[in-house]
Amino acid sequence: xxxxxxxxxxxxxxxxxxxxxxxxxxxxxxxxxxxxxxxxxxxxxxxxxxxxxxxxxxxxxxxxxxxxxxxxxxxxxxxxxxxxxxxxxxxxxxxxxxxxxxxxxxxxxxxxxxxxxxxxxxxxxxxxxxxxxxxxxxxxxxxxxxxxxxxxxxxxxxxxxxxxxxxxxxxxxxxxxxxxxxxxxxxxxxxxxxxxxxxxxxxxxxxxxxxxxxxxxxxxxxxxxxxxxxxxxxxxxxxxxxxxxxxxxxxxxxxxxxxxxxxxxxxxxxxxxxxxxxxxxxxxxxxxxxxxxxxxxxxxxxxxxxxx
Amino acid sequence: xxxxxxxxxxxxxxxxxxxxxxxxxxxxxxxxxxxxxxxxxxxxxxxxxxxxxxxxxxxxxxxxxxxxxxxxxxxxxxxxxxxxxxxxxxxxxxxxxxxxxxxxxxxxxxxxxxxxxxxxxxxxxxxxxxxxxxxxxxxxxxxxxxxxxxxxxxxxxxxxxxxxxxxxxxxxxxxxxxxxxxxxxxxxxxxxxxxxxxxxxxxxxxxxxxxxxxxxxxxxxxxxxxxxxxxxxxxxxxxxxxxxxxxxxxxxxxxxxxxxxxxxxxxxxxxxxxxxxxxxxxxxxxxxxxxxxxxxxxxxxxxxxxxxxxxxxxxxxxxxxxxxxxxxxxxxxxxxxxxxxxxxxxxxxxxxxxxxxxxxxxxxxxxxxxxxxxxxxxxxxxxxxxxxxxxxxxxxxxxxxxxxx
Numbered sequence: 007x008x009x010x011x012x013x014x015x016x017x018x019x020x021x022x023x024x025x026x027x028x029x030x031x032x033x034x035x036x037x038x039x040x041x042x043x044x045x046x047x048x049x050x051x052x053x054x055x056x057x058x059x060x061x062x063x064x065x066x067x068x069x070x071x072x073x074x075x076x077x078x079x080x081x082x083x084x085x086x087x088x089x090x091x092x093x094x095x096x097x098x099x100x101x102x103x104x105x106x107x108x109x110x111x112x113x114x115x116x117x118x119x120x121x122x123x124x125x126x127x128x129x130x131x132x133x134x135x136x137x138x139x140x141x142x143x144x145x146x147x148x149x150x151x152x153x154x155x156x157x158x159x160x161x162x163x164x165x166x167x168x169x170x171x172x173x174x175x176x177x178x179x180x181x182x183x184x185x186x187x188x189x190x191x192x193x194x195x196x197x198x199x200x201x202x203x204x205x206x207x208x209x210x211x212x213x214x215x216x217x218x219x220x221x222x223x224x225x226x227x228x229x230x231x232x233x234x235x236x237x238x239x240x241x242x243x244x245x246x247x248x249x250x251x252x253x254x255x256x257x258x259x260x261x262x263x264x265x266x267x268x269x270x271x272x273x274x275x276x277x278x279x280x281x282x283x284x285x286x287x288x289x290x291x292x293x294x295x296x297x298x299x300x301x302x303x304x305x306x307x308x309x310x311x312x313x314x
Numbered sequence: 315x316x317x318x319x320x321x322x323x324x325x326x327x328x329x330x331x332x333x334x335x336x337x338x339x340x341x342x343x344x345x346x347x348x349x350x351x352x353x354x355x356x357x358x359x360x361x362x363x364x365x366x367x368x369x370x371x372x373x374x375x376x377x378x379x380x381x382x383x384x385x386x387x388x389x390x391x392x393x394x395x396x397x398x399x400x401x402x403x404x405x406x407x408x409x410x411x412x413x414x415x416x417x418x419x420x421x422x423x424x425x426x427x428x429x430x431x432x433x434x435x436x437x438x439x440x441x442x443x444x445x446x447x448x449x450x451x452x453x454x455x456x457x458x459x460x461x462x463x464x465x466x467x468x469x470x471x472x473x474x475x476x477x478x479x480x481x482x483x484x485x486x487x488x489x490x491x492x493x494x495x496x497x498x499x500x501x502x503x504x505x506x507x508x509x510x511x512x513x514x515x516x517x518x519x520x521x522x523x524x525x526x527x528x529x530x531x532x533x534x535x536x537x538x539x540x541x542x543x544x545x546x547x548x549x550x551x552x553x554x555x556x557x558x559x560x561x562x563x564x565x566x567x568x569x570x571x572x573x574x575x576x577x578x579x580x581x582x583x584x585x586x587x588x589x590x591x592x593x594x595x596x597x598x599x600x601x602x603x604x605x606x607x608x609x610x611x612x613x614x615x616x617x618x619x620x621x622x623x624x625x626x627x628x629x630x631x632x633x634x635x636x637x638x639x640x641x642x643x644x645x646x647x648x649x650x651x652x653x654x655x656x657x658x659x660x661x662x663x664x665x666x667x668x669x670x671x672x673x674x675x676x677x678x679x680x681x682x683x684x685x686x687x688x689x690x691x692x693x694x695x696x697x698x699x700x701x702x703x704x705x706x707x708x709x710x711x712x713x714x715x716x717x718x719x
Contacts, residue, residue, distance in 0.1 A: 109341040153602040157616030206346040
């Protein structure tokens, strides 16, 4: 339903924009139309609203297909309902399980292995997201290895992801130097390609990455793999300030967030806080998928500093 | 040094590309380390002292140059072309791996780093890394799949003796590819004080180039020795290929000698079904693995396939990107030998030459014999005897139904 309506609107907008370019006087009408932003990416919309409301965005990470894709999307829905209650704007990051993840720690790697052993496929993830999208406006970002994207054909993958209902992707092993064509496709199709910045990123690379990132910048706050950590690195604030000098998009910080204290500290510097392993571990410990209270309770606890 | 003497070849380009292959497909966390390594490597190879020091270690510590040996009884048995062995098995630590680890340990020292990490399959690269670490007084952690630790106890013991820690990798298939993942993860968190000595011509740029350059001493020597002893170049050069470092090392200096046929032998395992072999070029497709674009064994979703080989050192679902490039160019021909054929060659070489070859090398011996058989006695086949088989004795005995433990 939603999909067909939005595609009609896109065509309308393209038609108007085409007219506008040939007839300068149409510009006014086109501009008026754009105010409605019928096609604005959900991620942009969310950050724009969050900025207005002075809210920090919550970015939970879930492994698609652990224990199965329907369960993952049910958990996503439950988390979203909870964050709505709390008034915390939310973007879901959905990890595509990969056999050889380089940047992930044991918690997420185990989840990937469980999902793959359970037979998860790229197609099943797209199908699950398409179904979810029928009833949800939760912005969705895929976290997917280039090994998967490349095998599916990059343009086909991006198109299918967008059609399924994703709003953008993070391809962690596709550095900015290799990402040009994916970025071009994304820009043409209102699909975000989120770039990573690491603590080891040298100042001369920052402007290049910042310029290439759409949607938001994912700042990996600690060198190394994903996983829960107690303390935030001491140089975090300086790093985030440095990124902000070059960035025209919001900055979300991830890697190691495990409790509300960290969320509170990070929220002072970041536009969004990413929580991965701490959630994935709790999903793994769920006794039954029908009762996700332990996860929503954790989310409530985690987001206490952000709740209204 | 290799990269200079084997001139005329312009790959990899500045982005680390061998045609469409190679490159850098790694998380942003690693980009700084790779840039740093590339810059340090470029400085090192421009420094005559670096070459001098490395060559001195090659001569006095590794025992280079090792001989090019005419395998008379094997040649007589086969009844065709003359078969020569390039004796990398005579190197200190028993394989070609030491050529690379010494070079990289020297690089590590230049970068002021105090710790090295390595991944290992058969354990040869782990032993060679532990050796270099002991030689230069560096801390050393070696990642090794739990399954490989079981298969290669002797090498694990050697590493321990030389002061290295062996970290058992329990994830995934518990073999080489998982050990690489773990080593990469370690490196991401430890890059400021740690150098990752990758063991083959694989991974993100500049590793494939660095390892190829350090290993090409094999081909430089073999080429000169063959000319000196026989008055001509070989007709065929044969080497086994897992990641492909011994093959790249012996092939590279022959690339411009268009009349020399180069043949790489992959592990055919126990059959042609996905999961039963490690013959990446024979059965794989273009893909991304461990930071490089290359041929890989993967399913339709890009998930890495399980692989099998009797030899832990060939048990790898990818291949160095330069091999993919040579394959597409048609410069190197890639064939495969199965477990049974490798075992047959293992026994044959032991009986006829008194040389117990590594199981990896045995794959190449099988095809070297097959190729030699079809050629005239005037022709020359060089086999890269990449390693000795001491490490494989327990596994071969087990497969032959003998208990020697």
